Amino acid sequence: TTKMPFRLNKNQALLTFEDEEVAQRLTKMGKHTVNLDNKTADVTVKPFTLEMGIKFELHVTISGKKINVSEVPELYIPQEWMRDKLELNFYKSEHGGGEVENVDYDNRSRTAVITFLRPGAARGFVKSTKYPFFANGRSYRLSVSANTDAHLEKFQLYYGISKKTILLKGIQEMEDDEESVQDMIEIHFQKPSNSGGEIEKIKYVSKGAAWVCFEE
16 A cells, blocks of 8 residues: 655645545535634635655665675785685684675775675574674774665655645634634535535544555
């Protein structure tokens, strides 16, 4: 289910009717006089239009051959030597490693991407975030994390007009609380004598703004 947000501003209301003919009839009228607590208020009826937005699916794949390594210690040795030390360290099977296909090391960020030869070899490292690293007679702790690939699918724009929903603008401010005013609006627009009909949902905002989500 795709949820599409809509910003409902101060002194506005959204009404969704069971019958789209009711919404279309009220929209064609444009202006409407509403009775609120023995007071009449002229409101503007607008068709409900969703602003243009974007829908997509995010897919994340965790690599079975690669891991990300960070917090590599500064040893002040050539970059090629550091790559060799990392390869030897992760090659050791007693630490859960395996044959290394490639080491991509960046000495500026002190990070590396280790690629193992055997598919699935990287999965054992995801369980622990720290990994021992032995160099120059000392033991260090490297930070290890999963290597992921994220991509978007079903990327599309949406722009919708609801045939069953109307937008009321220009509702005057009242001393009554928000829920009471919402009830009065609902009662008014449910009456066939006011060109209304059965209402499925209603949302009125008296102060600030609110985000309303519509499901596709």
